[in-house]
Amino acid sequence: MRDFPMCEECRREYTDPLDRRYHAQTIACPKCGPRLAYIEGGREIEGEPIGLAAAALREGKIVAIKGIGGTHLACDATREEVVAELRRRLSRPGQPFALMAPLPLVREFAEVSPEAEELLRSPRRPIVVLEEKPGYLAPAVAPGLHTVGVMLPYSGLHHLLFKQLHFPLVMTSANFPGRPMLIENERVVSELSGIADAFLVHNRRIVARCDDSVVRISGGVPTFLRRSRGWVPEPISLDLGEEPLLALGAELNVAFALYHRGKVYLSQHIGNVAHLET
Numbered sequence: 001m002r003d004f005p006m007c008e009e010c011r012r013e014y015t016d017p018l019d020r021r022y023h024a025q026t027i028a029c030p031k032c033g034p035r036l037a038y039i040e041g042g043r044e045i046e047g048e049p050i051g052l053a054a055a056a057l058r059e060g061k062i063v064a065i066k067g068i069g070g071t072h073l074a075c076d077a078t079r080e081e082v083v084a085e086l087r088r089r090l091s092r093p094g095q096p097f098a099l100m101a102p103l104p105l106v107r108e109f110a111e112v113s114p115e116a117e118e119l120l121r122s123p124r125r126p127i128v129v130l131e132e133k134p135g136y137l138a139p140a141v142a143p144g145l146h147t148v149g150v151m152l153p154y155s156g157l158h159h160l161l162f163k164q165l166h167f168p169l170v171m172t173s174a175n176f177p178g179r180p181m182l183i184e185n186e187r188v189v190s191e192l193s194g195i196a197d198a199f200l201v202h203n204r205r206i207v208a209r210c211d212d213s214v215v216r217i218s219g220g221v222p223t224f225l226r227r228s229r230g231w232v233p234e235p236i237s238l239d240l241g242e243e244p245l246l247a248l249g250a251e252l253n254v255a256f257a258l259y260h261r262g263k264v265y266l267s268q269h270i271g272n273v274a275h276l277e278t
């Protein structure tokens with residue numbers, strides 16, 4: 001919260017031993033705290049940013065949404081022309097898109113086993129690969145596949161957004177293929193201007209970039225397709241001896257692992273190291 005100096009009123013609460021917010025480190029108010037902005041056509045639009053973004057999504061627009069560990073591109077996952085347009089702008093013809101929706105909505109378009117439900121609802125909130133129920137989603141979400149990757153809303157912003165939406169969203173990571181996610185607002189807006197129609201951003205810095213984790217349940221056991229947000233850098237216990245070890249790779253989906261005293265620390269998914277920025 002260093003970027004948001006307390007206003008006089010917040011400081012008074014923070015420094016008063018009799019106040020319930022005494023030394024509450026995240027103290028902030030609408031005057032001095034982080035704020036959201038909705039940007040369209042190169043300028044900030046006045047109004048309530050989440051409501052404006054929800055209205056744009058209902059109209060079939062593609063909205064870039066800044067989150068906790070990076071930025072997502074979002075659009076209505078039930079409209080074929082909208083999802084196909086996102087594919088065209090991203091030049092990504094085949095790779096399946098991940099979705100976000102509240103659980104009752106997920107049940108409309110996917111089979112949710114008790115194991116899957118537990119994973120979906122866990123605080124780690126991964127993308128879980130589920131069997132798709134045909135006929136609900138736009139075919140362009142996951143062309144040629146009978147499965148779909150789904151996550152539940154996991155930030156306050158997501159929850160507020162879904163209060164105003166009644167359809168699932170495509171929520172695909174707004175990184176250019178194989179590069180780390182975009183983190184600063186100016187870069188988000190300038191580099192995604194040809195892809196997103198509008199932007200819902202906040203002015204907090206993203207300190208650690210982190211993609212959504214992807215998990216598939218096979219034989220009742222969760223298996224990682226991508227071990228990232230929610231799991232890293234939590235260590236895995238493993239006895240590999242006294243010597244510290246560093247493992248790096250592979251080229252297309254790079255992550256690293258550092259072994260030290262019986263614990264392996266895995267990094268998040270980083271990207272394709274053929275690109276200089278990665």
Ligand SMILES: [Zn+2]
Pocket residue numbers: 006007008009010011028029030031032033
């Ligand atoms: Zn304040």
